[in-house]
Amino acid sequence: LRKGFPEVIFCEGKTPYQVREIALAMHRKEVDVLGTRASREHFEAVKEVIDKAIYYEEARIISVKNTPLKKTKGVIGVVAAGTSDLPVAEEAAVTAELMGNTVKRFYDVGVAGLHRLLHKLDEIRKCRVLIAVAGMEGALPTVLGGLVSAPVIAVPTSVGYGANFRGLSALLAMLNSCASGVTVVNIDNGFGAAYAATLINRIGEEEK
Amino acid sequence: LRKGFPEVIFCEGKTPYQVREIALAMHRKEVDVLGTRASREHFEAVKEVIDKAIYYEEARIISVKNTPLKKTKGVIGVVAAGTSDLPVAEEAAVTAELMGNTVKRFYDVGVAGLHRLLHKLDEIRKCRVLIAVAGMEGALPTVLGGLVSAPVIAVPTSVGYGANFRGLSALLAMLNSCASGVTVVNIDNGFGAAYAATLINRIGEEEK
Amino acid sequence: LRKGFPEVIFCEGKTPYQVREIALAMHRKEVDVLGTRASREHFEAVKEVIDKAIYYEEARIISVKNTPLKKTKGVIGVVAAGTSDLPVAEEAAVTAELMGNTVKRFYDVGVAGLHRLLHKLDEIRKCRVLIAVAGMEGALPTVLGGLVSAPVIAVPTSVGYGANFRGLSALLAMLNSCASGVTVVNIDNGFGAAYAATLINRIGEEEK
Amino acid sequence: LRKGFPEVIFCEGKTPYQVREIALAMHRKEVDVLGTRASREHFEAVKEVIDKAIYYEEARIISVKNTPLKKTKGVIGVVAAGTSDLPVAEEAAVTAELMGNTVKRFYDVGVAGLHRLLHKLDEIRKCRVLIAVAGMEGALPTVLGGLVSAPVIAVPTSVGYGANFRGLSALLAMLNSCASGVTVVNIDNGFGAAYAATLINRIGEEEK
Amino acid sequence: LRKGFPEVIFCEGKTPYQVREIALAMHRKEVDVLGTRASREHFEAVKEVIDKAIYYEEARIISVKNTPLKKTKGVIGVVAAGTSDLPVAEEAAVTAELMGNTVKRFYDVGVAGLHRLLHKLDEIRKCRVLIAVAGMEGALPTVLGGLVSAPVIAVPTSVGYGANFRGLSALLAMLNSCASGVTVVNIDNGFGAAYAATLINRIGEEEK
Amino acid sequence: LRKGFPEVIFCEGKTPYQVREIALAMHRKEVDVLGTRASREHFEAVKEVIDKAIYYEEARIISVKNTPLKKTKGVIGVVAAGTSDLPVAEEAAVTAELMGNTVKRFYDVGVAGLHRLLHKLDEIRKCRVLIAVAGMEGALPTVLGGLVSAPVIAVPTSVGYGANFRGLSALLAMLNSCASGVTVVNIDNGFGAAYAATLINRIGEEEK
Amino acid sequence: LRKGFPEVIFCEGKTPYQVREIALAMHRKEVDVLGTRASREHFEAVKEVIDKAIYYEEARIISVKNTPLKKTKGVIGVVAAGTSDLPVAEEAAVTAELMGNTVKRFYDVGVAGLHRLLHKLDEIRKCRVLIAVAGMEGALPTVLGGLVSAPVIAVPTSVGYGANFRGLSALLAMLNSCASGVTVVNIDNGFGAAYAATLINRIGEEEK
Amino acid sequence: LRKGFPEVIFCEGKTPYQVREIALAMHRKEVDVLGTRASREHFEAVKEVIDKAIYYEEARIISVKNTPLKKTKGVIGVVAAGTSDLPVAEEAAVTAELMGNTVKRFYDVGVAGLHRLLHKLDEIRKCRVLIAVAGMEGALPTVLGGLVSAPVIAVPTSVGYGANFRGLSALLAMLNSCASGVTVVNIDNGFGAAYAATLINRIGEEEK
Numbered sequence A, B, C, D, E, F, G, H: 001l002r003k004g005f006p007e008v009i010f011c012e013g014k015t016p017y018q019v020r021e022i023a024l025a026m027h028r029k030e031v032d033v034l035g036t037r038a039s040r041e042h043f044e045a046v047k048e049v050i051d052k053a054i055y056y057e058e059a060r061i062i063s064v065k066n067t068p069l070k071k072t073k074g075v076i077g078v079v080a081a082g083t084s085d086l087p088v089a090e091e092a093a094v095t096a097e098l099m100g101n102t103v104k105r106f107y108d109v110g111v112a113g114l115h116r117l118l119h120k121l122d123e124i125r126k127c128r129v130l131i132a133v134a135g136m137e138g139a140l141p142t143v144l145g146g147l148v149s150a151p152v153i154a155v156p157t158s159v160g161y162g163a164n165f166r167g168l169s170a171l172l173a174m175l176n177s178c179a180s181g182v183t184v185v186n187i188d189n190g191f192g193a194a195y196a197a198t199l200i201n202r203i204g205e206e207e208k
């Protein structure tokens, strides 16, 4: 249905063998293949049979590119606070790139150190869509939403402990954001955020 | 910050007197005023002092328009199943209209009667952004997301009883949607969905 | 009490040794034995002492058949979306078969790709009872329930992550199904769905 | 789709005026009309315009019968414990009757007074399908399921207080029933249980 | 035990008569009396028998002062976002004042409009203790905690709807604050925050 | 304070070394020592330094008896359904025995096979106190409570899966028991049930 | 089954008329009648037809005594903290008295004012069974359990707000009590605590 | 911003290599480094490159001191019950010491053995701030808060099982404490409690 989107494999819970077989079948149809939540073991199994496969370690993504990659003019900004949220932020950023978007990363701009966020604000405001990744108290999308006029897709992460309840605290905070223009995806769902951001970013491209 | 957006009053929990005073103060600044979750009592208090105030009964919205309304070329589609979800759907649709969007309503297209949804599909596919409103099992955004290539903003409603837990069932279903391109706002938050949809719809307008 | 039902062992949490001893004792009474949630280790321990034991890998079921298997005329359809739900779907399908039902599998018919489901609809409508297995947003039984007139037994699976809360999202969605004729069993309880479906399927047989 | 089923109105949350208008529109199509969760006010509004409308007080059901009622040979048994669960039990029983089933009521057979249940057992065992309604600890379907070979549809009720959490205790108990052949519907959903029971009961009729 | 603290009555759930009798008995011992969660009815009943009783409407507090009020040198700052949180903020501010603290209010400084907060920062930084009141996504204490070096007592409010779950979203956000130096009290517990802030503020006074 | 009670070590989460040192220190005071939730590794570490230590495998209990054991005349009955609940039932039974009670075990008397329970009823009714252990739907204490006049202490177990939520289903069912005379302890807390049962059983002994 | 126990009516949710009819039917059998959760309206309806009916206002109990009341030698102590918990404490105390127990009340002995509890300790220690009623943090049964050797039945109350979640905080605290000999009943279930305490108290009487 | 505070690394979920690199970078700036939730493996990696690094085993803390340590006159008291809570108590105590506070430990003073707590009371009352660490029923801060006039920071621990729900029972109990002057941090957050206590303790120092 949707042109230019890769076929996607959610690798978690699948054996390396299963992932390899699915990837190979897709690859033979000459479409792009994207494996998310992939361990190095998953990648190595795929690499054995598809030599051009690439692994993005931090993003835990396997990519097999079979179509030419063209970049959008509009930029998707991925904003995140600490190093702990980076795997999810990278899942979003790499997915968005592999789907043909120009992506800019703004990491280490958490709400507990506001000056770093304010310092980057001019650049952030140039993005057409924003993905805001945050764990624990999940305040980043709200603060960001109050500072920009682009739509903000909020990704709660399961980073935290105790009353975090595996991401519930950030999820609820984001759903209750007092800033307008914020929508939310599932906990740790960097992929889903990138997919929705791509659909939005394309609106700007297509209409030109 | 954001041009063309009205000043908003969340009326629930405020007295008619309080809403009237806030509305009047905004009105004097000659901006647009939008009151959500407004009862008829709220409206009547406002109407006393602002004659041009308009009440949208089903949407529970008070509007005072002080700036000219221009309509977007791109369409926001509001999709909903049953009559019970209509107040939330109307909150979304009226808010979007008052923010300058062209809006099309697709009501009575629930997933338990799939043919009605499929019947409207061609028209739905012409929308630039979709807002999908559903209570109970909250399946509509997922089914819709699998059929269209526009971004889908899902609004869970608190319609239901028992294990619905005031909208929790629909909220969780939407956050776990197996269809890509779906993002979610708070339970019953038609306003928030319309606001985000407006930001997205503008991308298409501005870029032209 | 119930004629033609095997004696059942829930293997999870039991040692291979424990399962073997229980199976052997049952086998000696010349009844059918059915071990669910069985690992290969469980099976191998049983196989050592009961040579005719069979292992259904994907369904994680051990079977020892001591009575003749006769098949029903009425068909139980097992409907599921993705590969992740297959272990639960297979637990239901194999259990139903071992209890003497004719079973038809409809896999890969998830709600995010509706055309595949609609394509199989004629065949699905010929079943006397349906078991619908789904994780994540759990929308399949609702969509199915709106398309068929057979009773639908919904099985939520724990497949998903984040706000899935180990199957809670699918469970709540199914309990709140806006389609009538849907009843629900515990998360991942393929066995229980097959058992109930068998009781229902027998009504048609016995009455003839 | 489904022949012989009435059109249904869920009255709770609708005004008497709304219910009357919907009922009238259906009535004009000469189909049967069934209003559930109906207050006396709802009924009186309907009665004004449809004289043949009947109100079942305890079941909170409005019925307008426009087609002849034929009764099944197979019996649906509705089993419940105390007086507090009767509104839900009656919603199930009256719905089932209005859908053409022969229904037998077994009330006051709670698990805390087991002898009363055992005393009725012979008669209960003659039913083709059973609906078991229970609040609080929700043990009735489990005890019943161990004593009969008919399929049991369990309806948790919201009767109770404190750690009952509006029916959650009974719902969880039923989903975790250690008796096989039990499936579950939403809290207080007597209507849904009757609908599913009707589909099952018909299997016996149709096959004859 | 604690000198200078009033005797406290939690009025919610008590009849005006009960509150009056308790207040009178305390008043006769010539101690200060503080009634929280008091309605105007509660106040009027007390006023009848204790003429010097004062009512703080927004804070819902009844005060009977029988000891001289001396003010601390150190300031307790009460920081809050919107008008909806003001009853809780005022409960904190008035309680703190009646316990002898110098209090400064910083209202309308929510995180979605960061510039207003930053604008007040110099003054906020002069406070010895801060009470931060916020509902919905509860981000204020985190943002504040990153900007000041005073201890911050966070008060979640039950303001919000849907996935707010009566204050749970703000409570969890605050417990998971990524800013250090933040401690939390119960939802809507302005009184408790003021009491703890008073104990802390006294450390500075006493040590001088 | 309480004469005749052993000193107790909760071994879970402690290293074998830690358990050994604590046990040894207690042993030297010549009191009885009871280690609960003890693995075989814990036991072996203790055995090395206290030769008379005994291990109850299924109950996961280490016992060092330093005082003479005298048995009560009154009997504590421990009632349980399946093999999965036996570790908790045995923790209760062995603890009660080591605290000087005469204990009778009634295992395999679950509510889904009522006749086995009824068959043992005469003997069960002779007990002075009953401990009822059950997982999943937790119906046993309710059924039992309706059949006996002794106080019943209900122990929910974490046995189950899915909507069992680690024992929550059984816990809630027991707290909502429609049978009177039932009190509840924590999930899997066989020890606590035995301790309370001992206090109750002693009333009968002491008063003689 | 159980001699000397009254027939019980749970009045909440029943109309005055319903309660009157049930009470009258019981009264005619010349047994004792006990109505719990009864409003004054319930009582007045009963009083009209049963002149000897008595109403315990704070306990919300209706009593009709048709058998002679004899008092136990052993004492049940009812221990509670503040005035807010008194309705539940009185439900327990009055129920226990009407079931023939000698009851002693120890109110205003909360854990935040420990000296009052310690002051009453000698008298508390003379009781054969204790019922400890507490809301909010629910610490009373734990503190009490550490000071006495009688069995303690803990009753959580729904008194509190915010993160109290209608009694959940106290319930969980009591189930997790670090003191041994504590068992728990449902939130606000003073009746159930009294019933269980009666069964225990009788052990001492009967054995004499 | 805050003078005298170390740079902090949350080690859990980071590899030894990552922790070493972050620690080294900080160390080179000649600031103090504090690693929390550090395993021995984390420490050994740091030790390899920073010889003066110290490991606090029970507290799971790595410390690199690069600035002189001066001790406060005011004392922070850390109060805890059993050995299971010691890791969290030690995280609090060691963090507070490394931040320059004089710290006194009061361990083994749980509420189930009240005399030990009362015995230490005089010494506890001399502290300027108290940190109360407790799991299970979480009653310690409440009992303590009623006995002292210092502010109490409550730390719930995840110690317990069953209805403890990983610390939820203690967390809710502390948030609902009936004693005033108690504020709460996240489950197991000894670090956060120490940080807040340091800010409070400094008030007394600075003002002198």
Ligand SMILES: Nc1ncnc2c1ncn2[C@@H]1O[C@H](COP(=O)(O)O)[C@@H](O)[C@H]1O
Pocket: A178, A179, A180, B008, B009, B010, B011, B036, B037, B189, B190, B191, B192, E082, E083, E084
């Ligand atoms: N229906 C609504 N749902 C969620 N947020 C809303 C809604 N209506 C208004 N708001 C937000 O509430 C703010 C106004 O709140 P208040 O100042 O309390 O009237 C606006 O700025 C909006 O962002």
Ligand SMILES: Nc1ncnc2c1ncn2[C@@H]1O[C@H](COP(=O)(O)O)[C@@H](O)[C@H]1O
Pocket: E008, E009, E010, E011, E036, E037, E189, E190, E191, E192, G082, G083, G084, H178, H179, H180
């Ligand atoms: N608004 C409040 N929130 C929480 N606790 C309060 C509040 N007001 C009073 N309290 C506490 O409630 C106690 C009085 O409760 P009561 O005896 O029921 O009136 C006081 O000692 C305070 O500790």
Ligand SMILES: Nc1ncnc2c1ncn2[C@@H]1O[C@H](COP(=O)(O)O)[C@@H](O)[C@H]1O
Pocket: D082, D083, D084, F178, F179, F180, G008, G009, G010, G011, G036, G037, G189, G190, G191, G192
């Ligand atoms: N306050 C109460 N809390 C819990 N259960 C109660 C209470 N009062 C009565 N019951 C139980 O409710 C039953 C009567 O319920 P019902 O037949 O609905 O009036 C009695 O047998 C008691 O076991």
Ligand SMILES: Nc1ncnc2c1ncn2[C@@H]1O[C@H](COP(=O)(O)O)[C@@H](O)[C@H]1O
Pocket: A082, A083, A084, E178, E179, E180, H008, H009, H010, H011, H036, H037, H189, H190, H191, H192
């Ligand atoms: N044990 C702890 N619990 C909660 N927060 C902590 C803990 N240790 C460190 N932190 C916070 O975590 C931050 C460091 O996180 P990170 O950058 O992921 O190492 C510090 O600034 C502290 O505010």
Ligand SMILES: [Mg+2]
Pocket: A144, A145, A146, A147, A148, A149, A150, A179, A180, A181
């Ligand atoms: Mg914004």
Ligand SMILES: [Mg+2]
Pocket: B081, B110, B111, B134, B135, B136, B137, B138, B139, B140, C178
């Ligand atoms: Mg729907």
Ligand SMILES: [Mg+2]
Pocket: B178, C081, C110, C111, C134, C135, C136, C137, C138, C139, C140
């Ligand atoms: Mg699905």
Ligand SMILES: [Mg+2]
Pocket: D144, D145, D146, D147, D148, D149, D150, D179, D180, D181
């Ligand atoms: Mg059965």
Ligand SMILES: [Mg+2]
Pocket: E144, E145, E146, E147, E148, E149, E150, E179, E180, E181
């Ligand atoms: Mg700070």
Ligand SMILES: [Mg+2]
Pocket: F144, F145, F146, F147, F148, F149, F150, F179, F180, F181
């Ligand atoms: Mg009983």
Ligand SMILES: [Mg+2]
Pocket: G144, G145, G146, G147, G148, G149, G150, G179, G180, G181
């Ligand atoms: Mg005790």
Ligand SMILES: [Mg+2]
Pocket: H144, H145, H146, H147, H148, H149, H150, H179, H180, H181
């Ligand atoms: Mg105190």
